């Protein structure tokens with residue numbers, strides 16, 4: 169395969185040896201070569217030829233550094249390793265993405281890799297992948313020292329929920345991305361290297377270089393605007409998703425019109441245009457998971473006691489009524505049997521501590537891991553779920569969000585924050601989004617609050633009247649279509 173980019177001396181001892189779709193850089197340290205990224209398997213020969221075309225011997229490559237584990241940066245490694253005795257570096261967190269070779273070294277954050285005249289600072293900048301690393305090193309040119317820098321994973325398509333689901337990655341990767349961009353802003357960079365050519369306009373700058381006396385790659389004004397653009401792109405991904413995949417959760421079903429947490433309520437919610445169902449789980453005296461909200465059964469049945477004081481058969485004696493409509497208590501498993509295959513999201517609230525493993529088992533049994541989020545007002549319950557079933561998404565319902573709340577959520581791997589609807593503003597949603605959190609307010613008492621929450625760019629909300637929310641979302645989409 170022929171290269172679509174000519175290899176060239178980019179600046180000082182740095183050479184471009186990659187392709188348009190995947191950059192590779194060669195550093196001549198005076199005591200051996202360092203190669204950063206190996207591109208696709210299909211273009212490994214191109215890299216080898218490019219190295220030769222520049223007059224280097226590929227056998228002199230001593231180190232191969234990988235910015236992250238994706239195929240377009242590591243696919244060429246097995247082939248290059250056949251041609252060299254190089255030692256390879258990658259983050260331990262990205263080993264899951266690679267195949268066909270075994271790394272020799274894992275980076276540590278802040279590690280300096282030295283060879284000849286070059287010391288490369290390796291900085292952990294996760295987000296694009298869990299183990300993305302960025303590189304910084306000094307380059308001497310005509311007696312002056314310049315700082316070269318590369319953001320090891322700038323792409324934001326990998327922050328989309330669908331992609332994160334597919335790769336079994338946490339939504340919190342989004343928060344890591346923003347943190348990494350902040351970290352990178354602290355570095356001064358004169359020579360901005362891209363691991364994709366479109367990051368630093370490698371092709372255009374190379375063409376300018378051919379007809380110019382100055383080197384367009386040496387330009388300290390390029391780094392910060394690039395990082396700001398990365399940030400904007402990531403924000404745009406989250407904002408677009410907040411509209412395109414907003415979840416209108418029928419709260420305990422369409423509970424404004426029908427008896428809450430019953431099949432009647434859930435089906436009514438669906439007919440009314442909800443694309444999510446929120447429900448509550450407790451365990452009966454005889455160990456069956458049922459959908460029930462209150463601590464006691466008094467409000468719905470008039471009888472005394474808790475759900476756990478009754479067997480399922482006893483609870484089935486009661487009929488719940490709202491607006492003259494009646495229905496009976498629902499077993500979680502029956503609910504999942506009827507709704508699991510539907511293209512909807514489930515918000516499952518744990519109402520009793522200690523039943524977390526049984527809930528997780530049921531979610532696994534009906535294969536709704538990717539479209540269920542398990543929530544609770546009890547932080548220890550969602551932590552217990554996550555410890556038992558790390559693949560599940562968890563969220564915390566809370567009456568008061570503090571910095572500690574957010575720190576706790578990130579620590580236990582919770583991807584969703586559920587604040588009170590009255591506390592949600594566009595500013596706060598933006599802050600929580602930057603932490604990587606999905607924002608799903610609760611307590612939407614009236615339509616005005618409903619509109620306010622939707623307009624705050626939250627990702628979903630629970631409402632007792634999903635018909636009204638569905639209508640508002642349709643109207644807003646129409647306005648967007650008409651006026652942009």
Ligand SMILES: [Zn+2]
Nearest residue numbers: 236238321323
């Ligand atoms: Zn990538």
